Amino acid sequence: MRHAQIFSGSSHPSLAEGICDRLGQKPGKAELKKFSNGETSVQIQTSIRDQDVFIVQSGSGKINDNVMELLIMISACKGGSAKSITAVMPYFPYSRQSKKKSHRGAITARMIANLLHVAGVNHVITIDLHASQMQGFFKCPVDNLVAEPLIARWIRMNVPNWREAVVVSKNPGGTKRVTSLADALKLSFGIVTTDRRRYRSSGLHSMNASVIYERLGMDGTYEAPGLVEQELDAAAAIIPLEAPASEPQVSNSAEASKSRPRTRASSKASSNPHARRLVNGVPETPSSPLAKSTRIGSISDSPPAMTAQCDRTGTAANSELGETGEEDGDEYTDERAKDVIHGRLVHGHIVDEDHPSPAFSAISSSTNHRNRPPSDDEPIPDNMMASFISTASSLHHNRDTEHALGGSVDAAASSEEEEEDLKNPELETTVTLVGNVKDRPVFLMDDMIDKPGSWIAAAETVVKRGGATKVYCMATHGLFGGECLEEMEECQCIDGIVVTNAFPIPPEKAAQTRKLIVLDVANLLAEAIRRNHYGESISQLFMHYD
CATH class of the missing domain: 3.40.50.2020 (Rossmann fold)
Known part of the structure; x- marks a missing residue:
């Protein structure tokens, strides 16, 4: 190619030589060295005035030295009156740091793009960016080639x-x-x-879930932390809770309190303003206005007419859902469900179903106590309760940290x-x-x-x-x-x-x-360089040929 020079950095000289061989020209001469204190020195040893310059520099084991060397080469070519400077970066450094994962994190890929702009780059050619939206970080055109x-x-x-x-x-x-x-x-x-x-042991799993997510007291009362309390209130507004058939439908809260039998757990719960009564194993949550109007079959403070209407609506909805569920269960013949396979990974390798779990083995040294589900009369040991509560606090703290950016974190x-x-x-x-x-x-x-x-x-x-x-x-x-x-x-x-x-x-x-x-991607990069130099379209490089 006439009026074009291709220079190679120290990261991948063999790739630069392969590109030059396919383009039928020799690499440009440049002296790359380091001083005794580690500083990088670049000296362009050929004329580049009013020419298109392509600098091939990929990532390597010395990624920071490669980035600094590329920036210095771009600055040297800009000072040598080059017509245009294109950075050919097959692997874009710091591409995995393209988003902020915490409040005090850095979007390093955007910083690298800004450094290239300040150094004087006019074009960037790369292959398979880790996230294609990274092209928006640059203030110059980007050709994101694919190896597919x-x-x-x-x-x-x-x-x-x-x-x-x-x-x-x-x-x-x-x-x-x-x-x-x-x-x-x-x-x-x-x-x-x-x-x-996610374990399904009848004893430990239920105790884990009740303590970590609901914080049960020893007397049967319930005290939820702030975040979980809000989630349970929202769930109560959506999910109807059916009362037993023997319990009368009462619309007034005073009459309800008189007719409801007081147990030892409920009397203790009333002394604690944050405590909640358990109804059929489910913690009773305070009813918000939306919950009072939508909860079906439960005691509420809403007018009798609204309560009766909700009862009729809930009965019809439940019967309709039950009939639909039975019909769907009989007619469900989706064969794709057979293509879902589950397995267990321990230390990164597939194990059999009877393989002992490392989590269970670390919980207790007593096998009988570990496998025996706790009874209602048997109190939970203080040391185990303290361990579960500390685990719950750390889980809630981690969840708050992950969602601290407004709920925009990745699902995976x-x-x-x-x-x-x-x-x-x-x-x-x-x-x-x-x-x-x-x-x-x-x-x-x-x-x-x-x-x-x-x-x-x-x-x-x-x-x-x-x-x-x-x-x-x-x-x-x-x-x-x-x-x-x-x-x-x-x-x-x-x-x-x-x-x-x-x-x-x-x-x-x-x-x-x-x-x-x-x-070898030398052919792909060589063709991209040639088409950019002559102003041709590169869309053909993305197509498949049999």
Whole structure:
């Protein structure tokens, strides 16, 4: 290309050489060095006046040095009177920090975009941003290329029975990327989700729920914390509570108090203004105006006419719901319900249903006391009650912190939180597979592979629970932090790991595994650079070709 120069940073020189080979020119000369105190020095050694400059700099293990080096190179080219400066960043650094997760958090990806603008960049070319809306952070045009056509072509050429395969997302956050590949290949897709185990033990679970979410006293009274109290009031306004048939319908609160028998628990509850009586095991909540008008079959302060009308409405609604439920239960024949499979994950691996739970083993040293449900006459030990109350306080505090940003938090946990849960030896996780993968190959798809926990858990789920024949883990960026590649190599449920060279993979690390397959993105980036230089459209780079 005439009137164009391509420079390479120190992060991925082999990729820059591959781009220059396909464009038929040599990389521009630039001296990159560091002073003894760690400062970066850049010297452009060729004329760039009135030329289009492309600087290839991706992320690597030294991500902070790469960012600073790129900014200095952009500033040096701007000072050298370049016509335009394009930053070619196959892996955009800090792309996972594209939103604020707490009040005192930083949107680091936006800060990097602002730094590029201040340095003098005119255009940005990248591949598969972690969140496509990050393009709004930039004050210049952004070409967010996709590696999906390359991965789809590899699938067609190397997987014999790929037409029977299923594309599966290892978490709900990657469903859009998975459905895009499934639509391109005309395949089915599925989802794997993980969540903390919710126990159903008759004794411990009921005691846990009553203490953590309702704070029961020893005398049967109920005292709810502020946030839970509001939620229970709102639930009482929506969910009708039916009174026993033997209890008379009384409209006046004074007459109701006279006719209602006073028990020992209710007399103690009356002495505490915050205490509440239990009705059929359900804590009685103070009725708001909306609750008084909508609660059916319960004692309220509303006029007798309104109470009678609510009774008639509630009876008709209950009978109608009961008949509808019976008919729906008889006629429900949805076959898709059979494609939902559940499993247990302990320390990030699938275990059998009879495997001991780490949470139960840490609660008490006495097996008999742990498995025996507490009776009504047996008091709860003070140390156990104090432990449950402290756990409840921490849960309420964590929930307030998560929703402190106005309820705009993600429904699914972040990848870091998911990895921490999977690696915690004292925490059991429930995994759910939605989709039929029996006797089919599976393509696990995401934008990057950094930690192995969620990939191994998803692979074991589709193989051991779903009956999949082969599993291929596919991503655009192979970060492979720590011992990720080694652990995925040792996993027998993973048959292949397909990534691109958008993020540099050290040759010595790639030589340690036989499952790793690296696709070259040099052609994709070279064509994007050529089309940008000549002012051509790049929409063809997003299309699939058989």
